[in-house]
Amino acid sequence: MWKLIFSLFFLTHPVALSGKSSISRTYPLKHLASDCNNLASLQRGAKYFMNFCSGCHSLQFMQYNRLAIDLKIIDKNNLKASRQRLNDNLVFVQTDPSNSIKANLRKKEALLWFGKIPPDLSLITRTRSIDWVYTYLLSFYLDSTRPFGVNNRLVKNTIMPDPLALLRIIPPNDYRAINKINSNLNQHQLLINANNHKFLALTGVAIDLVNFLAYVAEPTKIVRQALGIKVCGFLLFFTCLVYFLKQQIWKNIK
Ligand code: HEC
Numbered sequence: 001m002w003k004l005i006f007s008l009f010f011l012t013h014p015v016a017l018s019g020k021s022s023i024s025r026t027y028p029l030k031h032l033a034s035d036c037n038n039l040a041s042l043q044r045g046a047k048y049f050m051n052f053c054s055g056c057h058s059l060q061f062m063q064y065n066r067l068a069i070d071l072k073i074i075d076k077n078n079l080k081a082s083r084q085r086l087n088d089n090l091v092f093v094q095t096d097p098s099n100s101i102k103a104n105l106r107k108k109e110a111l112l113w114f115g116k117i118p119p120d121l122s123l124i125t126r127t128r129s130i131d132w133v134y135t136y137l138l139s140f141y142l143d144s145t146r147p148f149g150v151n152n153r154l155v156k157n158t159i160m161p162d163p164l165a166l167l168r169i170i171p172p173n174d175y176r177a178i179n180k181i182n183s184n185l186n187q188h189q190l191l192i193n194a195n196n197h198k199f200l201a202l203t204g205v206a207i208d209l210v211n212f213l214a215y216v217a218e219p220t221k222i223v224r225q226a227l228g229i230k231v232c233g234f235l236l237f238f239t240c241l242v243y244f245l246k247q248q249i250w251k252n253i254k
Contacts, residue, residue, distance in 0.1 A: 021158045029131040029154075030138060032207060034214040036221045043071050045212025048205055050090045052163045053121070056110070059101040061122040062216050064091055067101075070219055114159045125214045133213060137164060137206045167202050 035041065046067060049059075068074040068086045075082040086097060093104060103110075103118065110117045125133055136154050140162035143151035148161035162168075215221065 022156050024154055024156055027135070027139070027154050029129075030135045031131055032134040032210055034125075034130050034211045036211065036215050036218075037225070038211065039072060041208045041211045042215050043073065044205075045208040045210075045215075046071055046073075046090060048209050049212055050092060052166075053209075054092070054101060054103060056103055056105045056118040056160075057121045058103040059122045059216055060120045061100065062219070063100050064095070064097040066219065067216075068097070070215070070222065116159065118160070121213060121216070123217050125210065125217045130210055130214055134206055134210045137209065138203065140165070164202060164205060167205060 064086065065074075068082075068090070069076075073082065073086055073090070083097065091097065093102070095102070105118065107117050128136075132154070136152065139153040140150045141153065142149060145151075146157065147159075150162045150165065152158040152160075152162075
């Protein structure tokens with residue numbers, strides 16, 4: 001009887017029908033030691049974010065201006081030209097650089113297409129962790145039963161389409177280019193080489209993206225770490241100074 005009631009509940013319950021996403025507690029997270037001092041990686045991450053993610057996700061606590069100054073996209077000595085560089089490469093919507101980074105997707109349409117609004121990613125590496133976001137991005141696989149043809153090993157039945165899917169498809173020309181040097185390899189080896197290349201390209205993009213999101217979650221980290229070293233240096237210097245002062249003062253006292 002209970003079994004019948006339970007199965008009726010799950011069959012009629014909208015959550016069961018829509019196949020709501022659920023996070024796997026057992027799937028092992030891939031570790032990533034993010035490096036917020038790697039400026040080139042942060043710049044690439046910003047580029048990837050604006051190209052692959054900002055269509056759906058906002059960064060409500062980050063302004064274009066702040067991003068451009070921190071990542072040295074704006075050159076203070078050549079403001080006019082570098083602002084143009086920012087507008088040409090990172091700002092894809094009609095907005096002022098002093099505004100925060102908003103998603104291009106309207107909330108109403110997001111609800112219509114995904115059934116939920118893609119969450120803001122400003123603090124995602126702090127709410128979920130760096131390793132979690134990194135693993136999520138790299139754990140998509142093909143699944144014809146899902147609406148977008150992909151599923152995720154970490155977030156089962158996720159509604160997000162694989163945003164890096166484009167990178168998994170290597171056009172035939174590139175595929176040949178990768179193997180140009182080894183033209184006498186057999187077909188199997190060629191395929192392995194192409195797959196390795198694809199994997200490296202994909203993980204590289206994911207690393208830059210997560211590095212960038214970690215910076216967005218704590219933009220002062222770069223300054224904080226640099227300041228920390230200076231403060232420790234000063235304290236060490238001050239300790240020596242005080243120590244010698246103490247020797248000087250106590251030298252005549254028995
Ligand atoms: C086509 C729209 C779309 C694009 C593009 C997109 N996402 Fe998403 N994203 C979503 C939706 C919808 C969800 C909610 C998924 C769910 O709950 O199953 C989501 C969820 C996420 C989450 C999980 C948030 C959480 O706390 O559960 C992360 C992290 C994320 N996206 C990162 C990214 C990154 C990084 C990119 C760019 C490389 C990206 N997304 C591109 C639609 C998108």
